[in-house]
Amino acid sequence: MGKPLHVGIIGAGLAGLRCADVLLQSGMKVTILEARDRIGGRVCQSNVGGASVDLGAHPSGPNWIHGTQNNPLVEISERSNTITDSWDGPQATFDTAGKQLGPALCTKVADFMWMTIDRAFTLSQKDTANIPPSKSLLDFFKEELEKTGFSQLEKDACLELSKMWGGYIGSPIERQSLKFFYLEECLEGTNLFVASTYKNILQYIAKPALEGADIHLNEPVVAVDGKNRSSGTDSQVLVRTSAGKKYLFDEVVATFPLGWLKRNKAAFSPPIPQRLSEAIDNISYGQLEKIYVNFPATFWRNTDTPVTSPSFIFFSPTYVDHPPSPYWNQDCFSLADLPQSCAHPALLFYTYGACAEHVVSKISPYSPDSEEYYNILHDFLHPYFSRLPGYDAQSPLCRPTSFLATKWQSDSFAGNGSYSNFQVGLANGLADIETMREGMGADRGIWLAGEHTAPVVGLGTTTGAYWSGEEVAKRICDTLSKKN
Template sequence: MDHFDTIVVGAGVAGLTAARLLAKAGRRVVVLEARDRAGGRVYTERTDGLVTDLGASWIHGITDSPVASAAEAFGMRMVEFTVGGYQPDSRPIAYYGPDGKRLSDSAARRFADDIHTLDATLLDVVAESAPDASYRDVTEAALAAQGWDEERTQRVREYLEHRSEEQYGAWIEDLAAHGLDDDSIEGDEVVFPDGYDVLTAQLAAGLEVRVQHVVSRVRRAADGVTVTTDRGIFTADTAVVTVPVGVLQSEDFVIEPPLPEPNAGALSRLRMNAFEKVVLRFPTKFWDDGVYAIRQQGSEGRWWHSWYDLTPLHGTPTLLTFAAGPAAVETRDWSEERLVDSVLSQLRRLFGSAVAEPTRVHVTDWQGDPFARGSYAYMTVGSTTMDHDALAAPVDGVLHIAGEATWTDDPATVAAAMGSGHRAASSILGRPIAIDDLWVDGTLPVKGVAHGIRQFSP
């Protein structure tokens, strides 16, 4: 039976961050990863010379972002692509009305102004909301305060529904009133034309990562932890568990004894979302130049309402849309052909016969991934923002939980995962660690290990 100073469960950004910082501090660390690769929900596909990030894509705000600093240190090319947290006018957006015709610039401006007006009211409504209020409750109260006619109100209502879906992959009734409190962006947002997985490859360099080791049980005691996998049993003085909320809540992953409070209560109030990417590459571009996004209003946009132009990344005409919330749930069992036909039918409603069949399609299935069970976590009704940090509270001095769901400031992001891994490592060492230790010096003090991932598989 192998014994380590620390076992890290999961080789995503949180796990690799914790492991790297601990290893650089001289600890003997092993990372146990269920998949046949490191990276977790950072996953890049490379086919025919094209790079497609099927998991994480953005740094949502590079100002004071450790992820941006790491990416720069690792020599990763970054391209500015500011989403703006599903804002109505952060970049040039082509709006199409319920009749399928493009709105004039003045009409689009009036609509965006309505969103800003509503959001200003919403700040106070959310602050005064009841603990069990949903995002639907607070947005309806804010809408009622405007005194608009039904048509105007409905357009903004749709927008708010779509925002909850695209931001958290959750239906508006299921999201806590405070669920978008962290929806703030500092600085430009960027994407990676060479793939986000360059980051995780660099973080994993020199670490002992044992892939295809499916952890089923983590048992803690006063003297340490025992971790059971399908490839054997491991022991350590401490453990960092970084599996997603959906896995933590499943019967396939057991923590013994069960998590105490406040961890258990916080975990019970979080859920994994339904959020999938649909990437469509076309032989020719049929939408207008200089447009960052295409959005349609009205009932036809119930599922497919927003498309993002990724053409500047590689020069290939490419649109990205999302199956989010109800759309992701209801289309989960559809064939790829059926789903793509559904998306194309809406594009053809707007652009007619100019919409050719795509040359390549990527459709994710994070809901069906047993090691993810969704894309990221969201706050259910009754949850508070404090639940993120409460989930991460150290347990009995030996068990630490990290991951995007355990970081209050900007959960559901790579930055949150990195921050949580840094916090776990600092807690285990009992002293502050500079997060830039992740990238200032890439050499790990592991005897006999060449620079590069030490990837073990059965």
């Protein structure tokens, strides 16, 4: 009945926006401090295209909704008229020499790969305690391959294809912890490609916050001074911004990305408790980047047979000039295979690790509409798209019209990376996540949310970010109702 509690939320990504919604519904006053000039965080859209071609909006953060069962984003996508697609097109795999594998071998290696991924999930769930932290998913692949009667050529092809996993987590497969592989598992059900972009989903989730919260954009937070709840005094949390502004809140929800927390622990005062600090160090942060390549026409679909019209393509070249280690493989999707209204003649490449670092460092000085930018990305991707069926070096239809690449690793407000992942060496992964989820709310009034604090089946995803905001809001309400 008294004055409503005032909660400050740092960050207007999905976690912060959903948190605001639940807190507003509970009658609290909410202020959001967002560093960027827009809401959405890692969910954002950009336009791409040359002067003569309008290619529409592309999502440059997430593309997928991971798992349909009990996934709130599925319902939101339906309510917000978002077009999704359960991607089921034919796969093409190119060998290290750039030659497409025949259909039988392609199916055999793909079947082996998905079966091994399934087995690895089951093993890590059932036997996590007995798996050494140093064991990687790649080690497991190698062991499983030894149990098969495959020829050397087939084994080599399977090992190459296993590198595709890097495109899921943003780090090479030899860095993927087997012990904590189960933390990568998503909800049951199909993976949906968000064909019409996350735009409507974001607007739907943001609506309550846009209507009911006080949102300050362009307000990077640089310091958060917690309260001392145990002292019994009714202190507040002080938040300071880079422009020198000060805000006082009864509670604060910090949705800084994990990568930001790793680099800015000193922003918190009193210092972050040791166990939380260790947890922030222990969980890793991936470096997934995406490159869109637009063409005048879908030349790779000029033939009728499904095998030569691939919609998911995997390249693992040794013929490209690059440092001997690590490898330069790419996963690629044909956006021509999206539902009719969203289909366009474009390829979407996922790149990660050292290769992504290389691309971002090369393009960083240039604007996306500059000739230099075009030439760098053209030279980088030509060895890949030129292997596709239907490619003709002389045809203008095979010459890209434009490129657009993400640069999350140079974006400090995205934590200089993509999302959390679980790498070899991790000894107490689940406990680390639980510690981050706990945050410093109970003692200092500083709660953490974001994809890195999500329930296990949502870690690293948009759904997880949404859930984490919801959960932390409920915990704040519970704590305060117990107190009163």
